[in-house]
Amino acid sequence: xxxxxxxxxxxxxxxxxxxxxxxxxxxxxxxxxxxxxxxxxxxxxxxxxxxxxxxxxxxxxxxxxxxxxxxxxxxxxxxxxxxxxxxxxxxxxxxxxxxxxxxxxxxxxxxxxxxxxxxxxxxxxxxxxxxxxxxxxxxxxxxxxxxxxxxxxxxxxxxxxxxxxxxxxxxxxxxxxxxxxxxxxxxxxxxxxxxxxxxxxxxxxxxxxxxxxxxxxxxxxxxxxxxxxxxxxxxxxxxxxxxxxxxxxxxxxxxxxxxxxxxxxxxxxxxxxxxxxxxxxxxxxxxxxxxxxxxxxxxxxxxxxxxxxxxxxxxxxxxxxxxxxx
Amino acid sequence: xxxxxxxxxxxxxxxxxxxxxxxxxxxxxxxxxxxxxxxxxxxxxxxxxxxxxxxxxxxxxxxxxxxxxxxxxxxxxxxxxxxxxxxxxxxxxxxxxxxxxxxxxxxxxxxxxxxxxxxxxxxxxxxxxxxxxxxxxxxxxxxxxxxxxxxxxxxxxxxxxxxxxxxxxxxxxxxxxxxxxxxxxxxxxxxxxxxxxxxxxxxxxxxxxxxxxxxxxxxxxxxxxxxxxxxxxxxxxxxxxxxxxxxxxxxxxxxxxxxxxxxxxxxxxxxxxxxxxxxxxxxxxxxxxxxxxxxxxxxxxxxxxxxxxxxxx
Amino acid sequence: xxxxxxxxxxxxxxxxxxxxxxxxxxxxxxxxxxxxxxxxxxxxxxxxxxxxxxxxxxxxxxxxxxxxxxxxxxxxxxxxxxxxxxxxxxxxxxxxxxxxxxxxxxxxxxxxxxxxxxxxxxxxxxxxxxxxxxxxxxxxxxxxxxxxxxxxxxxxxxxxxxxxxxxxxxxxxxxxxxxxxxxxxxxxxxxxxxxxxxxxxxxxxxxxxxxxxxxxxxxxxxxxxxxxxxxxxxxxxxxxxxxxxxxxxxxxxxxxxxxxxxxxxxxxxxxxxxxxxxxxxxxxxxxxxxxxxxxxxxxxxxxxxxxxxxxxxxxxxxxxxxxxxxxxxxxxxxxxxxxxxxxxxxxxxxxxxxxxxx
Numbered sequence: 001x002x003x004x005x006x007x008x009x010x011x012x013x014x015x016x017x018x019x020x021x022x023x024x025x026x027x028x029x030x031x032x033x034x035x036x037x038x039x040x041x042x043x044x045x046x047x048x049x050x051x052x053x054x055x056x057x058x059x060x061x062x063x064x065x066x067x068x069x070x071x072x073x074x075x076x077x078x079x080x081x082x083x084x085x086x087x088x089x090x091x092x093x094x095x096x097x098x099x100x101x102x103x104x105x106x107x108x109x110x111x112x113x114x115x116x117x118x119x120x121x122x123x124x125x126x127x128x129x130x131x132x133x134x135x136x137x138x139x140x141x142x143x144x145x146x147x148x149x150x151x152x153x154x155x156x157x158x159x160x161x162x163x164x165x166x167x168x169x170x171x172x173x174x175x176x177x178x179x180x181x182x183x184x185x186x187x188x189x190x191x192x193x194x195x196x197x198x199x200x201x202x203x204x205x206x207x208x209x210x211x212x213x214x215x216x217x218x219x220x221x222x223x224x225x226x227x228x229x230x231x232x233x234x235x236x237x238x239x240x241x242x243x244x245x246x247x248x249x250x251x252x253x254x255x256x257x258x259x260x261x262x263x264x265x266x267x268x269x270x271x272x273x274x275x276x277x278x279x280x281x282x283x284x285x286x287x288x289x290x291x292x293x294x295x296x297x298x299x300x301x302x303x304x305x306x307x308x309x310x311x312x313x314x315x316x317x318x319x320x321x322x323x324x325x326x
Numbered sequence: 327x328x329x330x331x332x333x334x335x336x337x338x339x340x341x342x343x344x345x346x347x348x349x350x351x352x353x354x355x356x357x358x359x360x361x362x363x364x365x366x367x368x369x370x371x372x373x374x375x376x377x378x379x380x381x382x383x384x385x386x387x388x389x390x391x392x393x394x395x396x397x398x399x400x401x402x403x404x405x406x407x408x409x410x411x412x413x414x415x416x417x418x419x420x421x422x423x424x425x426x427x428x429x430x431x432x433x434x435x436x437x438x439x440x441x442x443x444x445x446x447x448x449x450x451x452x453x454x455x456x457x458x459x460x461x462x463x464x465x466x467x468x469x470x471x472x473x474x475x476x477x478x479x480x481x482x483x484x485x486x487x488x489x490x491x492x493x494x495x496x497x498x499x500x501x502x503x504x505x506x507x508x509x510x511x512x513x514x515x516x517x518x519x520x521x522x523x524x525x526x527x528x529x530x531x532x533x534x535x536x537x538x539x540x541x542x543x544x545x546x547x548x549x550x551x552x553x554x555x556x557x558x559x560x561x562x563x564x565x566x567x568x569x570x571x572x573x574x575x576x577x578x579x580x581x582x583x584x585x586x587x588x589x590x591x592x593x594x595x596x597x598x599x600x601x602x603x604x605x606x607x608x609x610x611x612x613x614x615x616x617x618x619x620x621x622x623x624x625x626x627x628x629x630x631x632x633x634x635x636x637x638x639x
Numbered sequence: 640x641x642x643x644x645x646x647x648x649x650x651x652x653x654x655x656x657x658x659x660x661x662x663x664x665x666x667x668x669x670x671x672x673x674x675x676x677x678x679x680x681x682x683x684x685x686x687x688x689x690x691x692x693x694x695x696x697x698x699x700x701x702x703x704x705x706x707x708x709x710x711x712x713x714x715x716x717x718x719x720x721x722x723x724x725x726x727x728x729x730x731x732x733x734x735x736x737x738x739x740x741x742x743x744x745x746x747x748x749x750x751x752x753x754x755x756x757x758x759x760x761x762x763x764x765x766x767x768x769x770x771x772x773x774x775x776x777x778x779x780x781x782x783x784x785x786x787x788x789x790x791x792x793x794x795x796x797x798x799x800x801x802x803x804x805x806x807x808x809x810x811x812x813x814x815x816x817x818x819x820x821x822x823x824x825x826x827x828x829x830x831x832x833x834x835x836x837x838x839x840x841x842x843x844x845x846x847x848x849x850x851x852x853x854x855x856x857x858x859x860x861x862x863x864x865x866x867x868x869x870x871x872x873x874x875x876x877x878x879x880x881x882x883x884x885x886x887x888x889x890x891x892x893x894x895x896x897x898x899x900x901x902x903x904x905x906x907x908x909x910x911x912x913x914x915x916x917x918x919x920x921x922x923x924x925x926x927x928x929x930x931x932x933x934x935x936x937x938x939x940x941x942x943x944x945x946x947x948x949x950x951x952x953x954x955x956x957x958x959x960x961x962x963x964x965x966x967x968x969x970x971x972x973x974x975x976x977x978x979x980x981x982x983x984x985x986x987x988x989x990x991x992x993x994x995x996x997x
Binding site: 020151159283 | 472480568576622
Binding site for chain 3: 222223224226227228229230231232233234237242245246319320321322
């Protein structure tokens with residue numbers, strides 16, 4: 001099978017996965033105990049208003065019609081109206097989604113940059129004090145839920161040292177408006193970003209670090225490393241260009257899983273730091289029975305993870321010339 | 327029935343017996359592994375605290391074992407509001423005047439419960455899915471692995487929040503939510519392990535003498551992948567505890583079962599995070615220590631499953 | 640003119656129960672353009688000896704004594720960076736046993752050849768280096784365009800040729816070939832060996848050919864050193880080692896490999912396994928497996944004895960050459976029961992001796 005066929009097949013798989021995910025969402029949000037319509041109906045409506053609202057929402061239709069209609073709406077990016085904000089869900093969620101991506105993206109990039117370097121060095125200097133200490137520190141970070149790391153950082157850097165603001169995205173507000181640069185392009189924003197991003201980086205650091213270390217140990221035993229040393233290449237070249245470059249392959253696959261963890265983790269980190277993102281919005285929406293918003297948030301998070309899995313598979317093929325497209 | 331066949335119960339007991347023997351011999355790896363020993367010791371302490379947290383009455387003996395917790399964790403005003411640590415309340419009090427130490431001790435139970443139950447069920451499901459998927463292959467494998475892929479596409483916390491919101495926030499529902507996601511990694515790993523065992527001569531010879539599918543799967547292959555299952559169970563305990571703590575922290579915990587995560591949620595809702603460090607840090611540190619202990623144990627088990635690591639380290 | 644001069648080299652590995660004497664008091668010198676074979680079983684220390692020359696040793700190994708002089712430079716005294724820049728690959732390169740694993744799988748073979756050329760030659764452009772890789776491929780019988788292929792796209796024989804191209808890219812004075820053909824089938828083996836010989840002649844490179852295969856060294860080497868238990872126990876020109884060896888171990892090795900000219904030859908293997916090299920103590924290290932061992936062999940380590948024309952043997956009974964050669968050709972001689980120290984109650988059989996070492 002050629003590369004092109006592989007990509008096409010993987011793409012078809014992606015569509016099937018998305019369809020299954022859509023269906024899961026539909027089932028979940030229609031699984032409410034009692035009258036499935038009750039949560040879409042606000043108190044204090046007259047019976048006529050009720051009827052009209054149910055018809056509006058299409059809830060009087062048979063389930064399969066609702067299902068088809070639901071898929072149609074998802075594909076057109078129409079998530080309906082928020083019960084609380086009384087605005088289109090898309091408007092509410094998109095900007096918060098951006099805020100989340102900026103925060104968790106920063107966290108993941110740092111987690112991977114630091115983790116890969118750290119793990120590579122741990123493998124290179126095996127049996128050293130650096131390696132042993134590194135393993136303990138990494139396991140400590142991995143054993144801490146996001147909210148705990150966040151609280152420790154808050155206590156130290158905000159409550160005790162007072163170096164950073166405790167919550168939000170900007171001192172001046174305006175977190176949900178303005179253009180990209182206006183929102184993210186200031187020192188004030190970076191000061192707000194630092195602690196929540198660091199929290200994510202610390203928690204997600206462990207997986208790439210430990211994985212990098214163990215694959216490094218495997219790769220360092222390979223014959224070609226000895227040849228590269230015999231070629232007289234500097235240690236740095238052998239370490240980064242050959243040993244680390246080969247060890248990075250399994251990390252690509254894990255990156256997709258890390259994105260999933262980060263999407264879920266955003267819910268916690270944003271709550272701790274009061275970050276105006278999609279995760280915090282989701283908690284709020286669920287607590288207020290604002291199901292269209294909760295569903296849209298869930299939908300976006302899942303979509304990011306599924307897409308990342310797809311990208312990771314393709315990236316792997318690109319990075320490892322040995323892959324045969326089975 | 328012909329001679330020489332063992333009853334299912336016998337074979338089950340012998341399988342379990344073999345498993346236990348196996349674990350016993352393999353426990354030797356903890357010798358000389360400092361981290362593993364620390365993990366075991368810490369877990370043991372938590373276990374004792376969890377079991378004897380509250381007074382236990384054994385009815386027919388008319389015997390009451392006193393609990394470790396000095397107070398009822400839910401009782402209000404055993405001390406003043408938000409008192410810092412003192413001799414009477416070594417970890418201070420909450421905004422309602424509850425004893426923090428007692429809450430931490432009582433929270434151990436919830437953690438043990440969630441950790442062991444969720445991990446057991448997740449690994450049970452994962453092992454079976456992996457085993458069936460790899461053994462039968464074909465469309466069975468396709469379907470089961472697609473389902474696993476899809477579960478990999480579901481971010482845990484959002485899913486659990488929605489599920490708990492729908493089903494109600496009880497400990498059982500929290501465990502269900504955790505299990506529904508957590509089985510996926512075990513399934514994938516066991517599947518790949520079983521795939522390699524399927525090719526080995528012992529499976530072929532079992533097939534040759536006419537052993538049934540169930541017998542080959544559970545009698546012949548399963549014992550060989552069991553060490554990996556134990557390893558994943560150890561890690562699953564850690565992840566389950568983290569998951570429960572996070573859910574409780576977000577306010578989706580079981581209101582009747584005070585857990586460490588929920589304690590921190592209470593600090594947040596009481597707006598006391600800035601001042602009441604004695605209320606925040608003990609549960610947080612406990613979560614970290616507990617999860618670390620199972621991860622340390624897992625790491626040691628990893629060396630049993632993958633002996634090459636032992637030479638490398 | 641002497642290119643490499645190894646004197647009294649000792650390379651030991653640290654183990655839990657002491658030093659493993661993988662190379663123990665070895666002297667060997669090699670002329671320019673000469674090919675020397677190092678023959679011995681696996682575990683005999685032949686690879687450690689070769690790798691000591693470029694100090695390509697694992698962390699737990701150490702050159703504890705002796706000298707390695709390469710073209711007048713004392714290698715044991717170079718700093719790491721001097722060693723890398725002046726000697727490795729530019730003067731001394733190597734061909735590993737399995738070429739497929741010798742290339743980094745994520746780069747093309749051409750990229751790897753270009754990288755090493757450009758690292759060692761400041762003035763060479765990428766295009767020039769690539770051109771050299773292509774012409775090397777051409778000479779070695781590989782389609783030049785295949786420099787752009789990844790290692791996994793080569794067959795075993797082709798990968799080995801590509802590895803030779805890599806090894807010769809900087810026209811080194813010495814090539815260490817570690818079992819360069821063991822992984823290949825016999826027909827390809829011969830062609831690869833021919834290619835190596837041809838290229839080596841053109842460049843006038845010396846070579847150390849490490850192998851356990853007597854037939855490989857007999858075809859390719861000028862001189863052969865037989866390695867056992869970390870020591871060179873016999874060394875001479877190839878002709879002498881094949882036709883007129885004096886050490887029982889060499890005789891035994893010769894028995895274990897088919898002679899192309901003799902169809903009726905019976906293959907006889909040497910019973911037992913190579914000795915553990917942790918504190919081996921006094922006595923000949925081959926004695927436990929030697930059918931000719933006498934009392935002295937167990938007590939006194941034999942010194943190298945010269946038999947003219949550079950033929951040196953470490954054996955107490957090397958003078959009884961006729962007896963040894965006749966007896967060694969008989970299968971009965973090498974039966975396990977016949978070997979061992981007769982009057983030593985603790986180890987009266989070869990197998991017992993070997994097992995007690997484990």
